[in-house]
Amino acid sequence: MKLLNLVEKVDVIEIKGSPDMEIRGIAYNSKAVGKGYIFVAIEGLITDGHNYISDALARGAEVIFVTKNIEIIENVVIVRVKDTRVALSALSSAFYGNPSEKLELIGVTGTNGKTTTSYFIQSILSTGIKNIGLIGTIGVVVNNKLVPTTHTTPESLELHGLFNSMVEAEVEVCIMEVSSHAIKLKRINDCDFNIGIFTNLTHEHLDFHKTMEVYYQVKRQLFLMTDRFNIINNDDPFGNRLVKDLINRKNGLVTYAIKTKGDITADDIILNHSGSQFTIVTPTGKIRIQIDFPGRYNIYNCLAAAACAFAMGIDLNKIKKGLEAIKSIPGRFEIVPTYRNFDVIIDYAHTPDGFENLLDTVREFAKGRIIIVFGCVGERDPSKRSVMGKIAAHYSDLCVLTTDNCRSEDPQKIIDDIKKGFSADTSYIEILDRALAIRYAILKNKQDDTILITGKGHELRQIIGNQVLYFNEKDIIQKSICELPK
Ligand SMILES: CC(=O)N[C@H]1[C@@H](OP(=O)(O)OP(=O)(O)OC[C@H]2O[C@@H](n3ccc(=O)[nH]c3=O)[C@H](O)[C@@H]2O)O[C@H](CO)[C@@H](O)[C@@H]1O[C@H](C)C(=O)N[C@@H](C)C(=O)N[C@H](CCC(=O)O)C(=O)O
């Protein structure tokens, strides 16, 4: 494709050199540049892509996109723009032939429940559609194959590459988790969203957004991009505000709720330790559902998925079939078989609200003690650590404090931050080595205990310093169980 055509939708300030040239690829990291590529220099949060222009040129870049004034370089086209992240997104979409326009694109956002809701929608849609694409925290699904990714919402270049693979694989619908980082950093600027879903908004990522107000305003942008309808949790205070904010938009608005008013609601709820039963009530009928996921929060996730399916015109029997078909989601309230008289549950809860919902659910049905093995991640929102400590202390009988992706931070310092939420009578032990912490909880179990291991969920890695180490909680659990007397 010619540079001339690629820049059609880019807001260009100035071009030095002729744009009438063929482009072979695009890169925003100099290390990924090849011959005939565009290198997009991004002023990042850690370093500045402009510092790597000479590296990009040495690797064969023939065009560079910049925000700064750069001297003319022989045989290199220099394109100056206001914001290179915006340009990267527009270029990437154009390079792949605007593939998101060829898909039904559903964006799911909110602090918690994005992955679960996406899996519920996938299960409902798969009652009628064979090939569904998925982009999210657990990975990317194209052609029914799951590939792990580094980001919940990838960078725009990777995103449009994925949409393109989906179009080639004849995917009809793509369900995509949209993180607030992705919105703020313009990764989704050129995604052609048809449907937007808002699950909830609670304390998270305040290191990045600073205030809940900014966090909300960022999330809100997704709902101004959709052209069919928006699905919103009316019980959530920020969701309720979003409903009011969107009232003048021309596309459809479908609300769901349990406590307040909603187009889609749940009645006659029965919660138990292994799942829930409830009736989904819609404007055109109702149906009884039984799901294998415990906790009221999962009823919200079901309602979000059901509201989306309902708005897409899918009948209630298919909605029921889809919601009931899904038996587990990796790392989301995943019960690990122990074949003993105690339970072990792995869960991805890593925000105060997710943590409280999970612990509240377990507390309601626990026959014995609750032992929670957890830590908080490094280099991310330290303000949530003591809040999570307080919640853990309130609901559990023993906290086993340990390490969770501490990155460059001192894991002991993170634990000390968590402990600020403890009270004088909180029962806890500190075991920095996560494998030993899990082993400790299992070896110390008593009859009817529930051991909750939170934070990692589906992840198979531990990030310590700048090392990414293989870490498999299920293996550690099984090995520890083998050490117990028969
Ligand atoms: C805070 C954040 O989101 N940062 C993202 C951002 O990085 P940045 O702006 O700091 O980039 P930088 O490291 O300063 O580098 C600037 C530029 O120099 C370039 N460079 C750098 C080195 C080099 O040798 N050559 C070179 O060209 C880089 O490629 C980049 O373009 O842009 C990068 C490129 O797209 C992302 O990889 C990076 O994600 C970091 C690694 C990250 O961890 N992000 C997390 C917080 C994130 O996005 N999480 C959300 C989910 C959150 C949740 O809900 O839990 C997600 O969607 O995954």
Ligand SMILES: Nc1ncnc2c1ncn2[C@@H]1O[C@H](COP(=O)(O)OP(=O)(O)OP(=O)(O)O)[C@@H](O)[C@H]1O
């Ligand atoms: N609707 C909800 N409300 C509150 N907490 C929830 C909800 N759904 C799930 N959780 C909790 O949050 C954890 C993560 O769930 P899920 O992966 O669905 O959320 P997510 O928004 O995709 O998270 P992330 O963006 O970090 O991947 C679950 O393991 C559970 O403990």
